[in-house]
Amino acid sequence: MRLGIDLGTTRTIVAVHDRGNFPIVSFSRPDGDLVEHYPTITADVGGKLVHGLEAEAAERDGAPSLHSWKRLLHHTRQDEPLVIGSVEVKPIELVTSFLEALRRDLFERSNVAGIMTESLECVVSVPANSHSTQRFVTLDAFKRAGFSVRAVINEPSAAGIEYAHRHKSTLSSRREHVIVYDLGGGTFDAALVHIANGHHDIELTSGVALLGGDDFDAQLCAMALEMAGRTFPTSSQARADLLRECRAAKESIHPNTKRIVLDLSALGDDAPEQPIVVPIADFYERVRPLVLETLEALEPIVTALRDEEQIGGDLAGIYMVGGATGLPVVPRVVRERFGRRVHRSPNPAAATAMGCAILAADERDRGTSLVSERFTRHFGVFREADSGDRSVFDAVFPKGTPMPESSGEPIVALRQYRAAHNIGHYRFVESAYVDEAGDPIGDMTPHAEIVVPFEGDAPQESPVGRLHGEGPRIEERYEVDAAGVIAVTITNLDARRAAKFVL
Ligand SMILES: Nc1ncnc2c1ncn2[C@@H]1O[C@H](COP(=O)(O)OP(=O)(O)OP(=O)(O)O)[C@@H](O)[C@H]1O
Ligand SMILES: [Mg+2]
Known part of the structure; x- marks a missing residue:
C-alpha cells in the first residue's frame, strides 16, 4: 500500500493511493463519529502515553495532554525530554510512539482497514524550514514505527504536486510557477515551486516558524477573556478546554458570520453568567496583523518574481492550502494584495497529504525523481x-x-x-x-x-x-x-x- 502522510502540528492527515485515486483516510472516534484526520495530540493516561483519537478522548476526561508538539521539535534538542503529565519522553520516542498508534489505527479504526497491507510505503512531509535534526527525527521515527519511507519532502512541494495534479490546465509552457501559501495549525510556509515536465523544483522558500491557526485560537480566547474581565485560567485542564472551545467556534465561522458566541464554561465557577459575544469585525481586526505577517514573509518570493521578469510573467497562481486558510479573513486579506491569481484549495487541509500520496504512487524510474529539492x-x-x-x-x-x-x-x-x-x-x-x-x-x-x-x-x-x-x-x-x-x-x-x- 502506498500512502502520503502529512504529520501536521494539529492534525495528521493520511491519503492513500487506491486505483488511481488519492482519497483521504477517515478514522472513527470512540463515539463513532468519522473524521478525516488523526489528531496530533498525546495524553498521559495513568503513566502511559496514548495518542490521536484516544488522546483526544482521554483529554476530554481530564487526562494531561500535549498539543502541537511538532512545534517543539523545531527547538528542542534530541536529548532534551518533553514532559506530558507524569511522563518524560525524548522527542524521537514521542514521535515513534505516536506513529505506532497511527499505524495501528490505520488497521483497526480507519475506512481503509480492509485494503491495508503489511508493507506501508509512504512519502512523508516536513516543514520547508525544518532543520536537519528535525528531518532526521521524522524519518527515523517513521522507520521505527514500521513504515517504509520512500521520501521525505517539504510540505510546500507536496502541495505543489497536488496543485499540478489538480490544475494541469492552468500550467502551461508559459505558466510554470506556483506560489504555495500554507497556513497550518502551527506554521506558515511559503514556497515558489517550478513545475515542468512532471518535475517539481522548489526555487525559493520562506515562512514563519511559529505562526498558524493556534495563534488565531489564542487571540479569540484572549479577546473573550478581556471582554468578560477574566484572566487566563491557571489550570492546564481549563486552558485546554477554553482553547478547544475557541477553536471550535473559529472553525464554524463562515463568510456570513456576524458574531462569535462563546460561553466560557471552561472557567468553571468563574465563568460569566452570560455568553460572551465577539463581533466578527472586531475579531478580524484583531487577527489582521497575523495575516499581514504572512504577506510580509511572502515578500522575498514576490521580490524575486518582480526582479526576474520572465518568472513573474509565468506565475500560474498562488495556491492557498492549510486548514487555517478556512477562516474567511485569511483569503480576503491575501486577495486584497494579490487579486484573482489567488486560488484556495478545495480541500485545504488535505492538499499536502494528497501530494505526498501522488508522489508515493509515482512509478517512474527512480533515476528521474519527481521532486528535486x-x-x-x-x-x-x-x-x-x-x-x-x-x-x-x-x-x-x-x-x-x-x-x-x-x-x-x-x-x-x-x-x-x-x-x-x-x-x-x-x-x-x-x-x-x-x-x-x-x-x-x-x-x-x-x-x-x-x-x-x-x-x-x-x-x-x-x-x-x-x-x-x-x-x-x-x-x-x-x-x-x-x-x-x-x-x-x-x-x-x-x-x-x-x-x-x-x-
Ligand atoms: N473551517 C475552518 N476555519 C478556520 N480554521 C480552520 C478550519 N478548519 C481547520 N482550521 C484550522 O486549521 C488549523 C489546522 O490546519 P492544518 O491541518 O492544515 O494544520 P497542520 O498541518 O496540523 O499544521 P502545520 O502545517 O502547521 O504543521 C487549525 O488551527 C484549525 O483550527
Ligand atoms: Mg500542514
Whole structure:
C-alpha cells in the first residue's frame, strides 16, 4: 500500500493511493463519529502515553495532554525530554510512539482497514524550514514505527504536486510557477515551486516558524477573556478546554458570520453568567496583523518574481492550502494584495497529504525523481580562526544547494586543513540567512556539537592546547542523502583514524 502522510502540528492527515485515486483516510472516534484526520495530540493516561483519537478522548476526561508538539521539535534538542503529565519522553520516542498508534489505527479504526497491507510505503512531509535534526527525527521515527519511507519532502512541494495534479490546465509552457501559501495549525510556509515536465523544483522558500491557526485560537480566547474581565485560567485542564472551545467556534465561522458566541464554561465557577459575544469585525481586526505577517514573509518570493521578469510573467497562481486558510479573513486579506491569481484549495487541509500520496504512487524510474529539492537553509560549521581568537562560519552546504535525487548518490563536501588544536570542537548550525561576510544572521538553529581528539584519546579530560602549525592533517567529509540527513566523517589523515557522526 502506498500512502502520503502529512504529520501536521494539529492534525495528521493520511491519503492513500487506491486505483488511481488519492482519497483521504477517515478514522472513527470512540463515539463513532468519522473524521478525516488523526489528531496530533498525546495524553498521559495513568503513566502511559496514548495518542490521536484516544488522546483526544482521554483529554476530554481530564487526562494531561500535549498539543502541537511538532512545534517543539523545531527547538528542542534530541536529548532534551518533553514532559506530558507524569511522563518524560525524548522527542524521537514521542514521535515513534505516536506513529505506532497511527499505524495501528490505520488497521483497526480507519475506512481503509480492509485494503491495508503489511508493507506501508509512504512519502512523508516536513516543514520547508525544518532543520536537519528535525528531518532526521521524522524519518527515523517513521522507520521505527514500521513504515517504509520512500521520501521525505517539504510540505510546500507536496502541495505543489497536488496543485499540478489538480490544475494541469492552468500550467502551461508559459505558466510554470506556483506560489504555495500554507497556513497550518502551527506554521506558515511559503514556497515558489517550478513545475515542468512532471518535475517539481522548489526555487525559493520562506515562512514563519511559529505562526498558524493556534495563534488565531489564542487571540479569540484572549479577546473573550478581556471582554468578560477574566484572566487566563491557571489550570492546564481549563486552558485546554477554553482553547478547544475557541477553536471550535473559529472553525464554524463562515463568510456570513456576524458574531462569535462563546460561553466560557471552561472557567468553571468563574465563568460569566452570560455568553460572551465577539463581533466578527472586531475579531478580524484583531487577527489582521497575523495575516499581514504572512504577506510580509511572502515578500522575498514576490521580490524575486518582480526582479526576474520572465518568472513573474509565468506565475500560474498562488495556491492557498492549510486548514487555517478556512477562516474567511485569511483569503480576503491575501486577495486584497494579490487579486484573482489567488486560488484556495478545495480541500485545504488535505492538499499536502494528497501530494505526498501522488508522489508515493509515482512509478517512474527512480533515476528521474519527481521532486528535486534544495537546501532551504544554510548548513555550516563554526570553526576557530586566527589560532582560536575568532570563530568563523563555514557554510558547507549553502542555501539553494540541490538535494540528491531520491535514488541518487549523496552530495559530498570536503574540507582539509592542519589541526590548530589537539582537540577539534565543531558546532554545527543551520541558518535561514547569512550576511555579506558569510556569518549567520536571523533565525539560526544550533543542532549538533561534537568533540574529536586529534592527539591521544581522552577528549573531555585533556586541556585544549595549541599545536602551532604542527598538528595532524584533518579531513571533514560531509554527505547529505536524499532525505536531507547530513553525516560527517572526521578523519585524522596522519593517524589514519576516522569517526563518523550523523548530525
Ligand atoms: N473551517 C475552518 N476555519 C478556520 N480554521 C480552520 C478550519 N478548519 C481547520 N482550521 C484550522 O486549521 C488549523 C489546522 O490546519 P492544518 O491541518 O492544515 O494544520 P497542520 O498541518 O496540523 O499544521 P502545520 O502545517 O502547521 O504543521 C487549525 O488551527 C484549525 O483550527
Ligand atoms: Mg500542514
